[in-house]
Every structure is written in structure tokens, then in C-alpha cells.
Amino acid sequence: MNAEFFSAIADIEREKGIPQSYMIERIEQALLAALRKDYPNCGDSARVVLDPANKTVDMFIEKTVVETVENPSTQLTLAQALEINPDAKMDDVINDPVDKSKFGRIAAQSAKQVIIQSIREAERNLVYDKFTSKEHEILTGVVSRIDPRTGNVSIQIGASSEHTEALLLSGECIPGESLRDGDRIKVYVVEVKKTTRGPQILISRTHPGLVKKLFELEVPEINEGIVEIYSIAREAGNRTKIAVDSTDPDVEPIGACVGPKGARVNTIVDELGGEKIDIVRYSEDPTEFVASALAPSEVISVDVLEDGKSCYVVVPDSQLSLAIGKEGQNVRLAARLTGLKIDIKPESQSQ
Numbered sequence: 118m119n120a121e122f123f124s125a126i127a128d129i130e131r132e133k134g135i136p137q138s139y140m141i142e143r144i145e146q147a148l149l150a151a152l153r154k155d156y157p158n159c160g161d162s163a164r165v166v167l168d169p170a171n172k173t174v175d176m177f178i179e180k181t182v183v184e185t186v187e188n189p190s191t192q193l194t195l196a197q198a199l200e201i202n203p204d205a206k207m208d209d210v211i212n213d214p215v216d217k218s219k220f221g222r223i224a225a226q227s228a229k230q231v232i233i234q235s236i237r238e239a240e241r242n243l244v245y246d247k248f249t250s251k252e253h254e255i256l257t258g259v260v261s262r263i264d265p266r267t268g269n270v271s272i273q274i275g276a277s278s279e280h281t282e283a284l285l286l287s288g289e290c291i292p293g294e295s296l297r298d299g300d301r302i303k304v305y306v307v308e309v310k311k312t313t314r315g316p317q318i319l320i321s322r323t324h325p326g327l328v329k330k331l332f333e334l335e336v337p338e339i340n341e342g343i344v345e346i347y348s349i350a351r352e353a354g355n356r357t358k359i360a361v362d363s364t365d366p367d368v369e370p371i372g373a374c375v376g377p378k379g380a381r382v383n384t385i386v387d388e389l390g391g392e393k394i395d396i397v398r399y400s401e402d403p404t405e406f407v408a409s410a411l412a413p414s415e416v417i418s419v420d421v422l423e424d425g426k427s428c429y430v431v432v433p434d435s436q437l438s439l440a441i442g443k444e445g446q447n448v449r450l451a452a453r454l455t456g457l458k459i460d461i462k463p464e465s466q467s468q
Contacts, residue, residue: 123172135239140232141167147231152176152215158190164212177212244281245316248309255330256320258283260300270296272304272320281318289321292354294390303388305330323353331388332359335381338373345370347399350453354392358410358450360399371396395450403428403457410451414440417464427458434463 126140148165156163162179180191182198182205193213198205205211258272261282268287273280285304296302304320305327311317321327329346338344343365351357363370374396375382382394397409404419407428417431432440440461441448452459 119172119174122174123167123169126169129236133236133240134243135236137169139239140235141169143231143235147227148174148176151227156190156215158188160191162191174217176215176217178215179210180213182207182209182211241315245309245311248281248306248316248318251306252309253326253330254306255303255327255334256306257301257303258320260296260298260302262298263296272302274304274318283318283320285320285322289323291322291390291392294322294354303327303331323351325349325351325357328357328359328385328389328394331385332374335384336374336376338363338368338370343368344373345399348454348456350450352446352450354390356393356395356446356450357389358395358397358454360397360406360410360454362399371398397454403455406455407451407457407459410454411440411447411459411461414447416440417467421457427460430459430461431464431467432461434465437461437463 126137126144129135129140130137145165145167149163152163152165153159156178159178164175164177164179166175167173168175178190180193180198182195183192184194184207186192186194193211195205195207198209198211201211201213202209256274258274260270261273262271264270268290270285270287270290272283272285274283275281283304290296302322304322305324307319307321307324307326309316309318328349328351332346333339336344339346339361344361344363347360347362349357349359359374361370361374363373373381382396386392386394395412397412398405400406400409403421403425407419407421407430408416411430411432414432414436417433419431420429422428430440439447442450448459448461
């Protein structure tokens with residue numbers, strides 16, 4: 118029975134990755150609690166030792182050898198001690214074995230419950246540890262279920278036998294994107310939280326970090342640190358502006374991000390369901406940066422105000438609607454990209 122017991126613990130480690138030492142410690146604690154319940158007067162003298170090397174389970178109560186026994190739960194006479202250990206002497210502490218045949222039923226129930234609970238807890242910890250290291254990274258998942266009432270999407274991450282379910286809330290889905298069961302999509306891991314119901318993996322398709330990580334995957338120069346991403350402004354499903362620059366004068370950052378015949382940026386656009394992406398050149402000079410950020414509009418002049426938080430931009434009359442964008446989207450994204458409040462005027466009204 119003991120051999121089968123320890124063999125089962127070894128199987129759990131192989132199949133689920135839960136260390137034997139963890140399971141043994143938790144089972145010892147459960148058996149000890151059950152032992153103290155059966156022997157309420159023994160207090161801290163109760164002991165449970167599981168030895169996987171020898172495949173033994175020992176349960177005993179430490180008792181002190183005394184001349185006159187006042188507490189049979191923690192004391193015994195020398196005569197009683199000699200029956201257990203022939204070398205016993207007065208004042209020695211003797212391990213008095215517990216009759217496991219009487220204790221077996223309670224112990225088995227306690228061990229069973231703690232094994233089930235420990236497996237669940239350990240699996241949650243393994244998932245938490247696994248995904249904590251994936252925070253702010255991209256993971257590929259498979260759509261397993263779409264809630265028709267809320268629009269929330271269940272994403273299966275990992276292999277089918279060892280997968281983890283993550284919930285993509287409807288508000289984190291790209292507006293207008295049509296997902297179906299079985300679709301493979303990339304998601305951005307925003308945060309991993311510990312909750313009473315296990316780890317909660319917060320994922321998103323609208324986070325600007327998704328765009329950044331997609332560029333890092335598709336553009337080797339970004340991954341190598343030659344091209345740097347300085348800021349991203351995104352309105353998921355419509356348009357994203359990304360500011361880049363190069364640490365190597367021989368590498369053109371916008372061209373590197375666009376790729377041959379637009380291959381690199383088109384791969385990202387396809388992953389985002391056709392979302393438009395404006396790649397602009399970053400500059401430490403705010404006037405140059407703002408002018409670039411308002412692309413594709415032409416800019417005549419940029420005046421940064423003394424507060425350093427806002428600027429006044431003049432554009433050709435014919436470019437005003439393009440600079441502002443549909444429902445103000447272009448100027449709004451440019452402002453978020455540069456961190457400046459932008460006030461646009463046509464050239465005819467600039468005076």
C-alpha cells in the first residue's frame with residue numbers, strides 16, 4: 118500500500134509537474150491535523166513522517182519517560198518505554214507509534230482531500246508562475262468559445278492537453294473584428310493576477326503593446342535594437358500611429374518597419390484586421406515631431422508654446438480636413454503620440 122501511495126505521488130509529478138516534495142509536505146500536514154484530532158491531548162507531540170526513499174509512513178507521539186505519569190498523552194513509565202525501545206532511560210523522549218490500522222480510515226480521507234486540494238493549488242501556482250513571466254508579451258491562442266450575450270471570447274492558450282483558458286473581454290476585442298471558434302489569434306498579456314478562484318490572465322487585442330510586440334516580431338532591426346519605438350498612439354480597429362528612429366545612420370527606420378514592398382507592415386495590418394498604421398519619424402525637436410505625427414497631412418509651421426505642453430500648427434487650407442482627420446482622429450492620435458496638445462489652423466486664418 119505504501120509503495121502504491123508513493124508511486125501515485127511520483128505519477129503526479131510526471132504528469133502535472135507538481136514536485137513530490139510539495140505533495141509530501143502537504144500530505145504530512147493533513148495527516149498531522151487528523152492525528153491531533155484523534156489524540157486531542159497530545160498537542161505538539163504528534164509527529165507524521167513520510168519517507169519516499171524507504172516508502173514508509175510513520176505516525177507517532179513523542180512521550181517523555183517519567184517516574185510517575187501525570188499525562189498519559191505525553192508521558193510514559195520506564196517499563197512502557199522499554200517495550201518500545203530497550204535502550205530507553207529516564208527523561209528520554211520516546212517515539213510512541215500510533216496504531217495506523219485504527220487511524221487508517223480517517224487518515225485516508227484526510228490524505229485524499231488534501232491531495233485533491235493540493236493538486237488544484239499547485240496547478241494554479243504553476244499557471245501563475247508560467248504566465249507571470251509572459252506579462253507584456255504576445256501569446257498565440259485559439260478561440261474556443263464566444264459568449265453570444267456578452268461578446269466575451271474564451272481563448273485557449275497552449276497545447277490541447279496542457280492548455281489554459283484566458284478570457285478576452287468584449288471591450289478588449291478589436292471593434293468590428295469578427296472572430297469564430299477555432300480562429301488562431303495573437304493576444305497581449307496585460308497582467309496576471311492571483312485570485313481566490315485561481316490565476317486571472319488579463320489579455321487584450323486593443324492594447325498599444327500588441328502593436329509594439331508585433332513590430333518587434335516582424336522587424337529584425339527593432340529586435341536587434343537598431344530601430345527603436347519611442348511612442349505609440351492607437352485607436353484599435355481604426356488607426357495607429359507609431360514613432361520610430363534609428364541608432365544606425367545607415368538604417369532608415371520607417372523603411373525598415375515597412376519592409377520590402379510593405380511586407381512587414383502588411384503582415385501586422387492583416388493580424389489587426391486591416392487597421393491602418395502610420396509610421397512616423399521620431400525627433401527630439403518637438404516641432405519636427407509634431408509635423409511628422411500629423412502625416413499624411415502637410416504642415417507649414419509648428420510653434421510650441423512656452424508651457425511646453427501645447428503647440429500651434431498651421432497647415433494649407435486644402436490639408437485642414439486631412440490634418441484633423443475623420444472625427445478628429447488624426448490630430449487626436451498625433452497629440453497622444455507627441456504628448457502635446459495640438460491646435461490646428463488653416464493658413465488663411467493663421468494670422
